[in-house]
Amino acid sequence: MKALRSLLLCGLIAAGLVFPARSASLVADLSNHLVAITSGFVGVDVLLFGTVDEPGDIVVVVRGPERAQPVLRKSNVAGLWINTARMTFESAPAFYFIASNRPLEEIAEPSVLSANQFGVAHLQLGLPPGRAGGRAAQEWREALIRNKQRQGLYVREPAGISILGQRLFRTSVHLPSNVPPGLYRAETYVLQDGQVVAAQTTPLSISKLGMEADLFSFAHEQPAAYGAIAVLAALMAGWLAHLLFRRN
Amino acid sequence: MQIYLPIAEVSVNVFLLLGLGGIIGFLSGVFGVGGGFLMTPLLIFIGIPPPVAVATQANNVIASSVSGCFSQWSRGNVDFKMGLILLVGGFAGSTIGVALFSLLQSLGQIDLVINLSYVVLLGTVGTLMLIEGARALLMRRRKVTAGKLHTHNWLHGLPLKTRFRQSRLYISALLPFTIGFGVGVLSAIMGVGGAFVLVPLMIYLLGMPTAIVVGTSLFQIIFVSINVTFLHAIQNQTVDVVLALLLTVGGVIGAQYGSRAGAKLPGEALRLLLGILILAVAVRLSLELIVPPEDIYSLGTPS
Numbered sequence: 001m002k003a004l005r006s007l008l009l010c011g012l013i014a015a016g017l018v019f020p021a022r023s024a025s026l027v028a029d030l031s032n033h034l035v036a037i038t039s040g041f042v043g044v045d046v047l048l049f050g051t052v053d054e055p056g057d058i059v060v061v062v063r064g065p066e067r068a069q070p071v072l073r074k075s076n077v078a079g080l081w082i083n084t085a086r087m088t089f090e091s092a093p094a095f096y097f098i099a100s101n102r103p104l105e106e107i108a109e110p111s112v113l114s115a116n117q118f119g120v121a122h123l124q125l126g127l128p129p130g131r132a133g134g135r136a137a138q139e140w141r142e143a144l145i146r147n148k149q150r151q152g153l154y155v156r157e158p159a160g161i162s163i164l165g166q167r168l169f170r171t172s173v174h175l176p177s178n179v180p181p182g183l184y185r186a187e188t189y190v191l192q193d194g195q196v197v198a199a200q201t202t203p204l205s206i207s208k209l210g211m212e213a214d215l216f217s218f219a220h221e222q223p224a225a226y227g228a229i230a231v232l233a234a235l236m237a238g239w240l241a242h243l244l245f246r247r248n
Numbered sequence: 249m250q251i252y253l254p255i256a257e258v259s260v261n262v263f264l265l266l267g268l269g270g271i272i273g274f275l276s277g278v279f280g281v282g283g284g285f286l287m288t289p290l291l292i293f294i295g296i297p298p299p300v301a302v303a304t305q306a307n308n309v310i311a312s313s314v315s316g317c318f319s320q321w322s323r324g325n326v327d328f329k330m331g332l333i334l335l336v337g338g339f340a341g342s343t344i345g346v347a348l349f350s351l352l353q354s355l356g357q358i359d360l361v362i363n364l365s366y367v368v369l370l371g372t373v374g375t376l377m378l379i380e381g382a383r384a385l386l387m388r389r390r391k392v393t394a395g396k397l398h399t400h401n402w403l404h405g406l407p408l409k410t411r412f413r414q415s416r417l418y419i420s421a422l423l424p425f426t427i428g429f430g431v432g433v434l435s436a437i438m439g440v441g442g443a444f445v446l447v448p449l450m451i452y453l454l455g456m457p458t459a460i461v462v463g464t465s466l467f468q469i470i471f472v473s474i475n476v477t478f479l480h481a482i483q484n485q486t487v488d489v490v491l492a493l494l495l496t497v498g499g500v501i502g503a504q505y506g507s508r509a510g511a512k513l514p515g516e517a518l519r520l521l522l523g524i525l526i527l528a529v530a531v532r533l534s535l536e537l538i539v540p541p542e543d544i545y546s547l548g549t550p551s
Contacts, residue, residue: 241315
């Protein structure tokens with residue numbers, strides 16, 4: 001539901017309803033709307049390109065589906081490093097990528113960056129209300145971002161966008177091999193004088209396809225049948241091995 | 249060549265998995281051990297999530313113990329009555345073990361418990377093998393004196409005494425039940441068959457004849473690992489059939505060569521080597537617990 005609502009909101013933004021005062025005409029698209037995770041998947045680069053009719057700054061954000069993400073903290077208990085504390089962020093995007101044609105802080109004021117969640121520092125991760133303040137909360141937040149960056153799922157530094165003749169722009173979005181499946185959003189923003197004047201959202205679906213997808217959904221939807229088949233396959237394999245051994 | 253494992257959700261090199269299965273299969277062929285206790289830690293080292301490594305290895309144990317049990321059965325080396333009582337205990341133990349596994353997983357402590365269990369078990373087994381191997385090398389000439397078949401102690405005062413004809417034993421049924429239970433719990437949490445715990449207990453605690461021990465333990469292990477695999481599939485959805493298949497293929501081929509090589513190689517030196525290998529894995533696992541982590545924060549499974 002939440003994803004649907006934010007998609008709808010982005011649709012409104014795209015339709016220009018939210019920014020009626022000024023508008024620039026923007027068209028953007030992805031080279032690929034469906035990324036299939038198959039057995040040989042090692043990651044992929046998706047090209048985002050588009051055109052804008054007025055000069056301005058371009059910011060591209062690609063976000064994965066939002067999920068509840070627990071973060072664990074270890075401490076030393078009797079000589080062993082053990083997870084002793086946990087904090088769950090209610091709505092952390094599974095993937096976050098941002099690109100801009102020049103450094104974000106040159107494009108807009110921090111308040112604008114924050115309102116649009118431009119940059120990992122401005123991501124809204126959904127900390128439980130009672131625990132959202134203070135230095136500890138900041139540490140948990142940084143820990144989540146740092147770990148996600150280490151996995152290659154959050155961008156470390158904003159990527160670049162090349163602009164041709166003030167009209168055409170393009171950037172390449174790298175999706176690593178461990179990219180979680182789900183419905184992604186590629187958001188393209190045009191900023192003039194530090195304000196968003198146009199935006200467009202393009203959906204990007206990342207899904208497992210082929211045998212892998214079938215096995216995964218089978219294992220989760222009919223676990224008893226899946227377990228029975230796994231057991232039977234192993235019994236067969238053992239029996240076959242026995243026959244092979246005996247022949248030799 | 250990379251392959252995407254559907255349940256583990258990671259890309260791994262096919263030949264790495266086949267090779268791993270082959271090496272463990274080779275070792276199990278040479279030493280006549282299951283090898284699950286080495287496979288699960290190795291799978292974790294190459295980046296398979298520990299819960300998937302454990303459940304998938306349990307699936308793998310079925311295949312390797314079925315082929316072993318067939319050949320023991322054909323030689324009449326299975327005590328079915330003893331096996332059944334071990335099995336009843338094993339079912340109870342593994343069912344509770346899988347439930348415990350789910351609970352620990354939701355608490356975020358399952359990796360720790362898997363790791364600790366392996367450090368303790370591999371550390372003990374590795375040390376014993378080293379001592380045993382060193383002693384065998386040093387005292388090769390010494391003649392073994394035959395001891396009593398078994399000694400009487402308080403264990404023989406337990407109720408529910410039962411006669412096990414094939415094992416030539418008259419002991420309390422509670423003993424095999426308890427042993428089966430304990431090994432069942434181990435099997436559920438560590439994904440091992442448990443032969444390396446079960447076999448010594450059956451020989452030294454129950455006093456079973458050695459010839460019957462292997463077949464009977466395999467009989468119990470087959471059904472307990474079926475239970476473990478099935479329950480992990482239902483409760484945790486962590487059995488990866490693609491991973492299991494690759495490991496089994498490698499394992500079958502490796503075991504072929506292993507059992508041939510085992511006949512030619514010097515047994516005592518090999519045993520010493522296996523002991524060192526097991527200890528090395530235990531040390532590597534314990535370092536993860538002792539050395540301060542690079543980042544004390546880590547991510548849990550998202551929902």
